[in-house]
Amino acid sequence: MNRFAQILKDRGDLEYKDAYAMQHSILKGELGTKELVEIFSLMESRYPSLEEMNGIIAATRESMVPVNIESDALDIVGTGGDGLKTFNISTAASIVCAASGVPVAKHGNRSASSRCGSADVLGALGVNIMLDADKSVTCFEKTGMVFLFAPLFHPSLKNAAEARKAFGKRTYFNILGPLVNPAKVSHQTLGVFDPQITSLMGETSIKNGAKSIWVVRSNDGMDEISLFSLPDVKAFSPHVPEGAEVKFHYELSKSGIEEIQVKDVNESACIITNIFDNDATEVQTQTVIINAAVGLMTYGDSKSFGEAVDRATEVIKSGRAMKKLQQLIEVSNHV
DSSP states (O other): OOHHHHHHHHHSSOOHHHHHHHHHHHHTTOSOHHHHHHHHHHTTTSOOOHHHHHHHHHHHHHHSOOOOOOSOOEEEEEOOOOOOOBOOHHHHHHHHHHHTTOOEEEEEOSOSSSSOOHHHHHHHHTOOOOOOHHHHHHHHHHHSEEEEEHHHHOGGGGGGHHHHHHHOSOOTHHHHGGGOOTTOOSEEEEEOSOGGGHHHHHHHHHHTTOSEEEEEEETTSOSSOOSSSOEEEEEEOSSSTTOEEOOOOOOOOSSOGGGGBOSSHHHHHHHHHHHHTTOSOHHHHHHHHHHHHHHHHHTTOOSSHHHHHHHHHHHHHTTHHHHHHHHHHHHHTTO
16 A cells, blocks of 8 residues: 555645645556546545645646736636536636636636636637647737646646546546646636535635636536525635625526537537527526626626626627637737
8 A cells, every 4th residue: 555545544634744745646648547546535435635735736737837927817618527518608708708808828728527618719710729828928918818738837747647437436637636736827717516615616726826716506406606506605715715605686587407408519519609699598698698607707807796797798799709709719819
């Protein structure tokens, strides 16, 4: 039994220094598949503690390729895992926020459990997702938005891929991605599939330098703001590191969730295009609007939910969201 598994077996959890050392060893490829599966098995029945997660994040950030953006930026991202197969809501909402003037550095990957990941749909829309660190900075400076494809900036995570596949169940790696944006974004709207990790995700982000984190989950299970069920939202900041409940109201839809579900990446890309062309259904458009509105509030760019909804609505109806997408496609392919 490797020493980290032994500590977990004896104590049940890891101190910061041990969690850091464990993740460092994993990312260096110093632990084999059998050893990693043993660790995953011992942590299977729980989420990491705050101390463990901070150690894991520190080691992961040391191994990542940084993207040196010289300004605050917003990321709208979910942990995934809600299993609802919706179109890429956070990706569309991110473009709306960027079109409204909020700088966006979105970190994402290809699909794991959904029909398509943010990388899949942006690629289908024509965005170049394969930008290196320098080109990412240039794209961000020219457009106010960039997509950061996780494998390019976290190449060492591949050292855990075989063990994660062999283990076949959820591990802490499933919630790690949103916490290690290579641009170290200052603001984040973070969707979670499980309310049990709300405090872990928010407090960890603030502990690691973020200025504002809004953690969202809707009562129908969506790891985003849903039109079909009221959301649970907590806002974390250096002044309120334990988070504060945020309440806002909007009219729930009487339609079914199938209106925002997709079969594949092309259908998701088509819905986003239709929304920006003002040719989508009311439910599809409003879903993006309310999620973009929460992004604007996370960034502190709107004083109220109503104001944020009005801004997001105007950005779409005026065509500015489509222009931002077209600009991102053009610049990302020519930097």
